Amino acid sequence: MTAHQSREPVENLTPAYQGQELAAPRPAPPHRWGFGAFLLVEAVLLASAAFVSALLRRAPREGSIPMRDVLIGTMAPTVTAALVAVLITVVRGNGPLADLRLSWRWDDVRMGLRFGLLGLVCTTIGAFVWTRVVGEENASSAIGALVEDQPMAVSAAVAMFLYLWLLGPICEEVIYRGLLWGAVERMHWGKEKWGRLAAFLLSTAVFAVSHLEPLRTSLLLVIAIPIGLARLVTGRLLGSIVAHQMNNFLPALAILLTALGVVHL
Template sequence: MNTPNQSDPAANAPIEPAQPEAAPTRTHRWGLGAFFFAQAIFVLVSVTLAAALGSPDGMALVLMLVLPTVLAGAVAVLITVVRGNGPRLDFGLEWRWSDVTTGLAIGGIGLVTTTIATMLWAKWMGPDAQSTVSSLVDGVQLPPALAVVIFLHIWLVAPLCEELLYRGLLWGAMERLRWSQLNVFVLSTAVFAIGHLEPERTALLLVIAIPIGVARMVTGRLTASVVAHQVNNFLPALGLLLLSLGLLPA
């Protein structure tokens, strides 16, 4: 019978257990300037289109609503590719069922609180209470295809693009400065509300942003906040769809 070689230390050494693979760290070379640059793109494109198109309808209206947000979101992604590791690693933007279910749950709670807050805000502001998007669509009856494009943008696309900016670039820039998660949450929520440039709705936007930021904070990834934001935007998007089709009174 063969016995271990007593003179061979390697033969008698204990077997080390396999070490788990370390989780990837989000190291990137962009900071607050990246967020301000992407936000400036959004503002400049919005102002330019508003000056060029005046009171738009039809395709011009769709262009004014869609283009600034999509361009800003695309710039955010491009920054992560050029100065970081891409949105999957820098933002945690990846498909995970756990993040989706968390986003759905928190977004559902947020939808209830947002609906109540919107009703209170509308009662406080009176009959003229409208968002910027609602004021653009008010009185404009769109072809069904364009109305559906706006509906899908407000429901699905705009939340993704806004999350890339506020809970992506801004959140990641503050994390790079080693701010606490609570401070990152509070400041990004405030900047989200102010960044919409609707002073009369700032308080309402703060309420809307809280559950979205919570989804980002508890998971550490952007997917959950995107889903929560999309859940929150469904009813407003549906209302705009019915309004733009003439099926809902202004």
């Protein structure tokens, strides 16, 4: 190669070779999905829940609750809806990592643990007060009522525990503090964006109502507030996922022990 061929114009060299700092990466372009995407995902959640409920009612069952009923009845609707949410970010946006603000940061984990601990305290106090108001006979959640006085196979009980503790919170956060949050942040009131505070308030309310347990809505609001605060403070989804998982651990453990017949609620 000749000396002439080895030379590049200065303007074609990278900034590093020009003695300058590397430019910051360009922000991802705005995603092309909005509130309609959340409504679609919510419709998928409700439709799939109704479908599997009808399917399981027709299927004969003898003895303990089998793994099939846990996988299909409890997990399938939420997991399916979360997968649709992720697919929307791929097809109409920049993918789940960018659009849902999902990235691994230890600071977010630590913040999520703090808000999860706050959530445990709030949930414990809220559940105590709420139980005294509505009565113990009405205090069970839908899943808690499922396992009460009904044996469950060990494999099904363990799968239920892992779902309630780990997988379920991920799916719900993708839907509510991911897709819904991102949609609300882009909405406008006149010329002003609704912003993060509006996203926190609306996602908290919709999360509580969407469980379709009217009697427990007030308690679910108490549960949802610390989880939403983790998303609000960190600005990313990992914090609320960790807070949600931590908040779900003790209830999931109680349902596991109840399903195995170790304790009786």
